[in-house]
Amino acid sequence: xxxxxxxxxxxxxxxxxxxxxxxxxxxxxxxxxxxxxxxxxxxxxxxxxxxxxxxxxxxxxxxxxxxxxxxxxxxxxxxxxxxxxxxxxxxxxxxxxxxxxxxxxxxxxxxxxxxxxxxxxxxxxxxxxxxxxxxxxxxxxxxxxxxxxxxxxxxxxxxxxxxxxxxxxxxxxxxxxxxxxxxxxxxxxxxxxxxxxxxxxxxxxxxxxxxxxxxxxxxxxxxxxxxxxxxxxxxxxxxxxxxxxxxxxxxxxxxxxxxxxxxxxxxxxxxxxxxxxxxxxxxxxxxxxxxxxxxxxxxxxxxxxxxxxxxxxxxxxxxxxxxxxxxxxxxxxxxxxxxxxxxxxxxxxxxxxxxxxxxxxxxxxxxxxxxxxxxxxxxxxxxxxxxxxxxxxxxxxxxxxxxxxxxxxxxxxxxxxxxxxxxxxxxxxxxxxxxxxxxxxxxxxxxxxxxxxxxxxxxxxxxxxxxxxxxxxxxxxxxxxxxxxxxxxxxxxxxxxxxxxxxxxxxxxxxxxxxxxxxxxxxxxxxxxxxxxxxxxxxxxxxxxxxxxxxxxxxxxxxxxxxxxxxxxxxxxxxxxxxxxxxxxxxxxxxxxxxxxxxxxxxxxxxxxxxxxxxxxxxxxxxxxxxxxxxxxxxxxxxxxxxxxxxxxxxxxxxxxxxxxxxxxxxxxxxxxxxxxxxxxxxxxxxxxxxxxx
Amino acid sequence: xxxxxxxxxxxxxxxxxxxxxxxxxxxxxxxxxxxxxxxxxxxxxxxxxxxxxxxxxxxxxxxxxxxxxxxxxxxxxxxxxxxxxxxxxxxxxxxxxxxxxxxxxxxxxxxxxxxxxxxxxxxxxxxxxxxxxxxxxxxxxxxxxxxxxxxxxxxxxxxxxxxxxxxxxxxxxxxxxxxxxxxxxxxxxxxxxxxxxxxxxxxxxxxxxxxxxxxxxxxxxxxxxxxxxxxxxxxxxxxxxxxxxxxxxxxxxxxxxxxxxxxxxxxxxxxxxxxxxxxxxxxxxxxxxxxxxxxx
Numbered sequence: 001x002x003x004x005x006x007x008x009x010x011x012x013x014x015x016x017x018x019x020x021x022x023x024x025x026x027x028x029x030x031x032x033x034x035x036x037x038x039x040x041x042x043x044x045x046x047x048x049x050x051x052x053x054x055x056x057x058x059x060x061x062x063x064x065x066x067x068x069x070x071x072x073x074x075x076x077x078x079x080x081x082x083x084x085x086x087x088x089x090x091x092x093x094x095x096x097x098x099x100x101x102x103x104x105x106x107x108x109x110x111x112x113x114x115x116x117x118x119x120x121x122x123x124x125x126x127x128x129x130x131x132x133x134x135x136x137x138x139x140x141x142x143x144x145x146x147x148x149x150x151x152x153x154x155x156x157x158x159x160x161x162x163x164x165x166x167x168x169x170x171x172x173x174x175x176x177x178x179x180x181x182x183x184x185x186x187x188x189x190x191x192x193x194x195x196x197x198x199x200x201x202x203x204x205x206x207x208x209x210x211x212x213x214x215x216x217x218x219x220x221x222x223x224x225x226x227x228x229x230x231x232x233x234x235x236x237x238x239x240x241x242x243x244x245x246x247x248x249x250x251x252x253x254x255x256x257x258x259x260x261x262x263x264x265x266x267x268x269x270x271x272x273x274x275x276x277x278x279x280x281x282x283x284x285x286x287x288x289x290x291x292x293x294x295x296x297x298x299x300x301x302x303x304x305x306x307x308x309x310x311x312x313x314x315x316x317x318x319x320x321x322x323x324x325x326x327x328x329x330x331x332x333x334x335x336x337x338x339x340x341x342x343x344x345x346x347x348x349x350x351x352x353x354x355x356x357x358x359x360x361x362x363x364x365x366x367x368x369x370x371x372x373x374x375x376x377x378x379x380x381x382x383x384x385x386x387x388x389x390x391x392x393x394x395x396x397x398x399x400x401x402x403x404x405x406x407x408x409x410x411x412x413x414x415x416x417x418x419x420x421x422x423x424x425x426x427x428x429x430x431x432x433x434x435x436x437x438x439x440x441x442x443x444x445x446x447x448x449x450x451x452x453x454x455x456x457x458x459x460x461x462x463x464x465x466x467x468x469x470x471x472x473x474x475x476x477x478x479x480x481x482x483x484x485x486x487x488x489x490x491x492x493x494x495x496x497x498x499x500x501x502x503x504x505x506x507x508x509x510x511x512x513x514x515x516x517x518x519x520x521x522x523x524x525x526x527x528x529x530x531x532x533x534x535x536x537x538x539x540x541x542x543x544x545x546x547x548x549x550x551x552x553x554x555x556x557x558x559x560x561x562x563x564x565x566x567x568x569x570x571x572x573x574x575x576x577x578x579x580x581x582x583x584x585x586x587x588x589x590x591x592x593x594x595x596x597x598x599x600x601x602x603x604x605x606x607x608x609x610x611x612x613x614x615x616x617x618x619x620x621x622x623x624x625x626x627x628x629x630x631x632x633x634x635x636x637x638x639x640x641x642x643x644x645x646x647x648x649x650x651x652x653x654x655x656x657x658x659x660x661x662x663x664x665x666x667x668x669x670x671x672x673x674x675x676x677x678x679x680x681x682x683x684x685x686x687x688x689x690x691x692x693x694x
Numbered sequence: 695x696x697x698x699x700x701x702x703x704x705x706x707x708x709x710x711x712x713x714x715x716x717x718x719x720x721x722x723x724x725x726x727x728x729x730x731x732x733x734x735x736x737x738x739x740x741x742x743x744x745x746x747x748x749x750x751x752x753x754x755x756x757x758x759x760x761x762x763x764x765x766x767x768x769x770x771x772x773x774x775x776x777x778x779x780x781x782x783x784x785x786x787x788x789x790x791x792x793x794x795x796x797x798x799x800x801x802x803x804x805x806x807x808x809x810x811x812x813x814x815x816x817x818x819x820x821x822x823x824x825x826x827x828x829x830x831x832x833x834x835x836x837x838x839x840x841x842x843x844x845x846x847x848x849x850x851x852x853x854x855x856x857x858x859x860x861x862x863x864x865x866x867x868x869x870x871x872x873x874x875x876x877x878x879x880x881x882x883x884x885x886x887x888x889x890x891x892x893x894x895x896x897x898x899x900x901x902x903x904x905x906x907x908x909x910x911x912x913x914x915x916x917x918x919x920x921x922x923x924x925x926x927x928x929x930x931x932x933x934x935x936x937x938x939x940x941x942x943x944x945x946x947x948x949x950x951x952x953x954x955x956x957x958x959x960x961x962x963x964x965x966x967x968x969x970x971x972x973x974x975x976x977x978x979x980x981x982x983x984x985x986x987x988x989x990x
Contacts, residue, residue: 013783014803014804015806017806018806147818147835148837148847151777159835178780189797190802303803308798312800318826319827325763
């Protein structure tokens with residue numbers, strides 16, 4: 001018999017859409033890993049998944065396991081045989097343990113010592129006799145959330161209803177809970193029925209007859225095409241949100257797209273509200289015209305065929321109507337609220353038990369953003385807008401709409417602020433101060449939005465650290481890592497030249513004055529700095545900077561993030577140059593030896609005995625001046641060039657001078673010279689962290 | 695089909711499935727799950743199949759009878775089966791057919807929805823069932839009840855009667871639903887909705903309610919100390935309702951809120967534990983009865 005396909009299908013009650021894709025890949029990976037471990041060769045792998053099934057079909061699964069020859073080592077010869085060359089008890093025991101007679105033992109040298117060996121041949125078993133072992137694979141699939149049902153002990157994503165386990169035409173027995181594997185799958189819940197699969201290769205064909213498209217990409221493309229057809233027939237523009245498409249795809253086994261209509265009057269409600277209602281709550285695709293304006297239609301995907309679509313359309317229209325009526329009611333009610341009154345209501349909403357109300361949070365935001373504005377030397381007009389935006393930053397949290405659609409925080413603030421006659425700059429900053437919400441989100445475009453966002457995030461992070469709430473491991477319930485990463489992202493994109501230590505201190509000062517600092521101030525400053533550093537490290541890693549260079553630039557506390565990044569990328573460019581290695585060697589010699597200096601003395605040139613000491617002394621003073629000039633000009637190349645010019649002088653110095661002389665005064669003086677030189681070097685980077693391949 | 699016929703249909707359908715048809719419980723509650731026929735009976739190994747209508751009060755959802763969809767009090771049809779039958783989804787879909795909803799002519803989906811009741815220390819996994827995009831049922835496999843692992847697992851099916859009726863009768867406004875010939879939902883409930891909303895949002899006496907909460911809480915704990923779980927649980931329900939009234943009135947701040955929820959949860963946990971112990975002490979009588987009947 002030639003190689004056969006093997007099919008394994010797990011039939012379940014509807015799985016959460018968001019788990020399906022991962023589970024499908026996991027099943028295929030685990031099945032093929034299992035086959036590999038059991039020395040069963042196989043060909044291509046086909047993966048299938050719908051809300052009610054996970055399946056894998058492995059083609060050309062070998063009829064037999066591969067044979068295996070295994071050599072086992074026993075005791076050393078001197079133990080295995082006595083002086084007469086007879087097998088000892090030890091050797092006999094070994095042979096018995098291996099299931100062979102002593103006649104099959106032979107000797108082989110290992111590291112000069114002779115040992116007893118035996119070769120065992122395992123004849124590959126028939127695959128069909130082994131496949132039942134895949135039961136453990138089925139049981140061990142992992143899901144983000146598991147449940148129990150009935151009185152079974154198994155924890156699984158949802159209850160299992162059927163198993164198909166077919167090797168060619170042969171059912172491979174398997175039993176889980178009370179379910180026995182068979183060759184009968186089930187079709188669409190309403191349109192299909194049970195279907196016997198004659199051969200594993202028939203799987204997809206049989207399911208298609210039962211109104212199930214088991215291959216997820218095929219199903220997804222069918223949806224995309226159907227949505228596209230409706231759009232082009234009606235002359236609409238329907239952007240496809242891939243996340244939504246994926247979710248919809250895993251909610252259906254047999255998709256049919258259809259459209260519905262809603263009353264045009266709802267278009268007065270802001271687009272974001274309509275879109276959220278349609279997408280998040282109903283999983284509809286919103287419909288636009290060519291200009292991108294929203295039209296009073298939606299496209300939804302039904303799990304079924306074309307019959308009775310009018311019922312489905314009518315039902316969906318009714319649901320959306322109720323939702324939009326609610327949204328419209330909230331919108332109209334919210335428009336009656338004056339933003340300043342809403343701000344007052346923040347006083348009674350607790351932000352955090354130990355950190356006070358949202359009103360307190362807003363007061364802190366106002367101070368922090370004002371201090372930031374001063375540091376960034378914003379214009380007085382910008383400052384005015386910023387102050388207003390800080391004041392209004394959280395007012396929309398008390399509106400009905402945000403209460404109902406929390407994801408619209410900020411966005412509603414912008415909308416209502418504009419409607420209340422606030423300046424567009426102010427309104428924009430209100431929505432922008434929440435971004436970036438996720439790693440790939442864009443940062444605020446406006447300066448005041450950016451300032452407000454940094455102020456808000458740093459207040460959250462530093463205040464949390466201040467009361468001892470620090471993320472550990474995977475625990476970061478307040479998203480402090482994400483928020484700090486957002487701050488770093490904004491600082492870089494805005495190219496702000498501010499020292500994060502200064503800003504941290506401003507905020508700590510304020511927290512202390514409000515009695516909100518429960519931890520030692522210096523310690524908080526340090527942990528916050530270390531925390532920021534970690535985020536910068538991530539940025540450098542994402543930008544492909546070498547690991548050792550990252551360590552080199554992140555020595556000591558971090559101040560100007562932009563400079564650290566610039567430095568790392570600069571070093572990354574230089575590190576491959578021939579000259580660079582020699583420079584790093586020179587610098588390392590200096591920094592290494594300077595560590596031997598036990599107490600600080602000033603360099604006394606009158607103690608110099610060698611010319612190289614004088615040369616280095618003058619050079620260090622010159623480089624010091626050059627560096628401070630280059631720093632002033634923000635000229636990183638110049639700064640490094642100055643430092644680099646030390647290289648030949650340092651090499652020459654070490655070629656002629658022994659620092660650790662026996663004469664104490666001279667030794668201390670030379671060490672002092674090394675220390676002053678080292679401090680110039682390490683103020684640029686920790687060059688010793690840089691690794692050269694030999 | 696009018697509302698009364700829907701209820702009668704569901705009752706007879708689930709009675710055919712050997713569910714005991716119960717009547718609503720006589721203490722105010724926010725959901726059918728809080729009825730002791732669900733909360734207490736789903737604890738422990740004893741089998742339990744029950745169905746009942748539950749008028750459920752959600753003071754914060756009161757809209758003076760003016761909103762077409764939101765109500766101070768709505769009706770749930772509640773089914774509990776322990777252990778959860780393996781064909782429970784099919785049974786449920788069959789019940790929809792009885793209500794005249796042919797799944798082939800609609801779009802019915804089981805969409806992930808995980809249920810959690812913080813005041814009951816209870817959670818479960820399951821779905822909301824969508825009928826042409828409308829949520830008509832909450833379908834949950836209980837995993838924990840009163841902080842105790844559900845073993846065996848109970849399944850809870852909660853039909854939203856008003857939602858389903860508005861679909862079946864094709865009405866936009868809940869008050870236009872026909873309860874029986876000649877009586878609309880509005881005829882029966884408009885005054886209730888108005889008065890309860892007015893009371894909740896404008897008239898209720900918060901200091902009296904705070905006082906009641908503490909009194910009920912003390913009495914619940916005292917009953918628990920006496921080993922009387924059923925009366926204790928009644929007072930837990932009362933606490934929960936009083937809390938809902940205070941919350942709707944805006945009398946409880948966010949921080950206090952967590953505290954009050956925690957107090958109700960603590961009592962619910964104690965009730966669950968004591969109920970289990972009491973049943974255990976009695977030798978889990980329903981378990982024996984079941985075994986006995988299968989021996990016949």
